[in-house]
Amino acid sequence: MDRENQAAHPDVTASDFSRGDVTHTAVESAEPPAVVPAGRPAVKRHHWLVRLCHWANAILLVGMIASGLQIYNAYQRFGPRDMRYMVLNPVKLLHGTPSAPEWARLGGWLAGGLNWHFTLAWPFVLTGLLYLAYLALSGEWRSLLFRPRDIIPAAQMQLYYLRLRKAHPAQGKHNALQKAAYTSIVVVGALAVLSGFAIYKPVQLSWLTTLFGGYEYARYWHFVAVWVFVAFTILHVVLVFVVDPASLRAMITGWYRGRFPSHD
Amino acid sequence: MTRPQLDRRDFLRLGLVAGPVSLAAACGWDGGTAIEPRLRAFSRVNDWVGEHILQSNNRLAREYPVSQRTRDFPQYFVTRPQAPVPASEPWSLEVGGAVRKPVRLTMEMIQQLPRVTYTLKHHCVEGWTAIGTWTGVPLSSVLAMVEPTEKGRYLRLDSFDRDPGGRQYYNGWDLKSAMHPQTILAYAFNDQPLRAERGAPLRLYSPVKLGYKLTKYLTRITLTTDRPGGYWEDVGYPWLGGV
Numbered sequence: 001m002d003r004e005n006q007a008a009h010p011d012v013t014a015s016d017f018s019r020g021d022v023t024h025t026a027v028e029s030a031e032p033p034a035v036v037p038a039g040r041p042a043v044k045r046h047h048w049l050v051r052l053c054h055w056a057n058a059i060l061l062v063g064m065i066a067s068g069l070q071i072y073n074a075y076q077r078f079g080p081r082d083m084r085y086m087v088l089n090p091v092k093l094l095h096g097t098p099s100a101p102e103w104a105r106l107g108g109w110l111a112g113g114l115n116w117h118f119t120l121a122w123p124f125v126l127t128g129l130l131y132l133a134y135l136a137l138s139g140e141w142r143s144l145l146f147r148p149r150d151i152i153p154a155a156q157m158q159l160y161y162l163r164l165r166k167a168h169p170a171q172g173k174h175n176a177l178q179k180a181a182y183t184s185i186v187v188v189g190a191l192a193v194l195s196g197f198a199i200y201k202p203v204q205l206s207w208l209t210t211l212f213g214g215y216e217y218a219r220y221w222h223f224v225a226v227w228v229f230v231a232f233t234i235l236h237v238v239l240v241f242v243v244d245p246a247s248l249r250a251m252i253t254g255w256y257r258g259r260f261p262s263h264d
Numbered sequence: 265m266t267r268p269q270l271d272r273r274d275f276l277r278l279g280l281v282a283g284p285v286s287l288a289a290a291c292g293w294d295g296g297t298a299i300e301p302r303l304r305a306f307s308r309v310n311d312w313v314g315e316h317i318l319q320s321n322n323r324l325a326r327e328y329p330v331s332q333r334t335r336d337f338p339q340y341f342v343t344r345p346q347a348p349v350p351a352s353e354p355w356s357l358e359v360g361g362a363v364r365k366p367v368r369l370t371m372e373m374i375q376q377l378p379r380v381t382y383t384l385k386h387h388c389v390e391g392w393t394a395i396g397t398w399t400g401v402p403l404s405s406v407l408a409m410v411e412p413t414e415k416g417r418y419l420r421l422d423s424f425d426r427d428p429g430g431r432q433y434y435n436g437w438d439l440k441s442a443m444h445p446q447t448i449l450a451y452a453f454n455d456q457p458l459r460a461e462r463g464a465p466l467r468l469y470s471p472v473k474l475g476y477k478l479t480k481y482l483t484r485i486t487l488t489t490d491r492p493g494g495y496w497e498d499v500g501y502p503w504l505g506g507v
Contacts, residue, residue, distance in 0.1 A: 075391035082335045082394070110389065111500035112294035115303040118310050118502070202387060203325045203472055203507045204318045215385070215393055 045173070045247075045256035047138065053131040054251055060124040061233075063116060065226050066106035070113025073100050078220045087220055090227045118200075125193055132186070143173040146183040150176040172262050185232050192225035294500075304500055311504035319506055321444045325471030328383045333454060334394035337386075339461040341480060342427040342495070347460035348481055350424055355465050357449075359406060361486035362416030367409060371451070371465055377401040380448055387507045388475045398469045400450035404443045406485075412439070416487030421468060421479040435468075435479045436492030441506065444472050449482065477505040 046054075072091070076098035079085035092098045107113030135141040146154075153176035159165035161177075169175065174182065198209040198218035212218035240248050246258025294300050341347050357374065360366035383397040419442050425433040441447060447470035451458050458464040463480025470478060476496045486492075497503045 071391065074389070077392075080334065080394060081338065081392045106293060108294035111496070111502075112300070112303075114389070114502060115300075115307055115500060116295070119303050119306045122309075201314070201318050201507055202385075204320065204323060206323075206326060215387070219391060 040257050041261070042255045042257045043261050044254060045250040046254050047134065047140075048254060049134045050131065050140075051251055051254060053127045053134075056123065056127045057131075058233075060120050060127065061229060063106060063120045064124055065229065066104060067113045067116035067120065068222075068226060069100035070105040070107040071110060071117060072223060073105065073113075074110045076100075078223070079216050085216065085220065121193075121196065128189055128193070144179060144182050146176070146179040150179050154180055171260060173260070175260075181232065181236070185229075188225055188228045188232075192222060192229070195219075195222040195225065198222075300500075307502050310502065314504045314506045315438050315440060319440065319472065321440060325384050325446055328385065328395050330383055330397060332395050333383065334396060337394045337396045337454075338388075340475070341425050341461070341463070342431075342433050343425050344428050348425050349460055350465065350481075350483075357466060357482055358484040359410050359486075360484070361420070361488055362413045363410040363487050364413060365410050369406070374401055374449065374466065375451065377405055380446075381452075382446065382471075384446070384471045386471075386475060389501065389505070397454050398448065398450045399452035399455075400448035400466075400469060402445060403447045403449055403468070404445065406449065407442065410487075412487045415489045418488045418491050420484075420486040420488050420492035421482060422484040422486070423479050423481040424483050425481040431495065433479065433481070433495045434492070435477050435494040436488075436497065436503065437473075437477070438504065441470065441472055441504075444470060446471050447473075472506055474505040474507060476501060 069091075076089075076091070077084055078087050078089070089098055091100050095101055105113065107116045135144065153169055153171070156165060156169040157171075157175045157177045160168055194208060195212050195218045197205055198212045199215060199222055202209040202215045202218070209215055209218050212221055244258050244260060246256055250256035250258070295303050339347075355371065357369045358366075359369065379399055379401055381397065381399040383395060386394045386396060388394075417439055419437040419439065421435045421437065423433045427433070447468070449466050450463075450469040451466050453459075453462050458467065463482075466482045467480040468478045468482065477494070491503070494501075494503070497505075
């Protein structure tokens, strides 16, 4: 399937995938988006629902993390009152103290942080469910879900990124590493929501809290999810600009005119 | 080979996204006069879900062995500089409002009622937990005694704890949480009579609420039709405070 897609676009050659080719293309940016450049047809890539959920999620995630850090600041440790779990705290590593900096917090004080967090949580969860429902019903999940058959292509892709392999492995809409990333971030999102419920209602949902190792650990896993999101987002944005800048426009307008036009 | 990239309109769209984000993230913003009241109003939706969907009075909080008690269980009151003591002796608890049989209970009467003792986990809104043993009478027994009318849908719990600004510590409770079998009027902590620092002579205790909902230094319990506020609830903390 991937091979066929590449054959259908003979202008996409191995040299096309080399890094040096990516950056200098300011010439065309003055053109209106509707004009299709010669030899590079625009393909419809993202449904409006996906784009809506993506950008809503980006905004909501910032709000959830910032209000979450405001809540965290009320008790900047992990473990019960008279015990301190010796766990990694990225705030301490990055900021020097366990206190989250003011610029990273939303809400002004604990009650403000709680009210932001518990309000934004609704659209955050609902857009997440909407996105998953769309993937399931449209069949789009096929190009995103990382499956066992993606393991070898993922290794090949990793070798390519490490410059240990010259040719860019064939791919469909996404390469195998992207599938791994987009699948696992959905799992992390689900874990963030579930651990959130576990510390929101540790008595009413005690079974859930127990699954996360009790209230204190559930609170920690909820906190760890933040750093997975932060790391994912940084890597995600860097890779968009370094590897496939056309994908940014595709996530805004829906139309893709980059170098990976297949849509398997 | 050329390739379409970002144009000015794309950057404009990006700006539209980034604008509200940076605005909201601007230095600890509580939402201002435009949004903050809306966030607080929305908090009522979460209160409703918390009370009617997530909470069940058949669900009991897990009990812990006495050996797991927290050594430095925090104390909290708003009176300064020392813990408050009852103004008039002898102390008594008034239970009234929308009830058929209002009563005034002395400590002797309260201690003669069937008591429960449990060791369980306390959840503070700040994010810490502590384990302690509490002894007292189930609030449901006292409510059965006074017989709330149909108009009694909420409880207002008053105290003699006052901050330096003169504001009294009080709480509003939903009847359902008040009827939870583990919601008690406590007069002992860790097998000792309650000390002034812990809310003596009588305080509310329950594992189904966050600590700020657990009124100490009780003076009066009033059944009300309208939802009472609370010391922290009035300034923005979630009203239900259920765990």
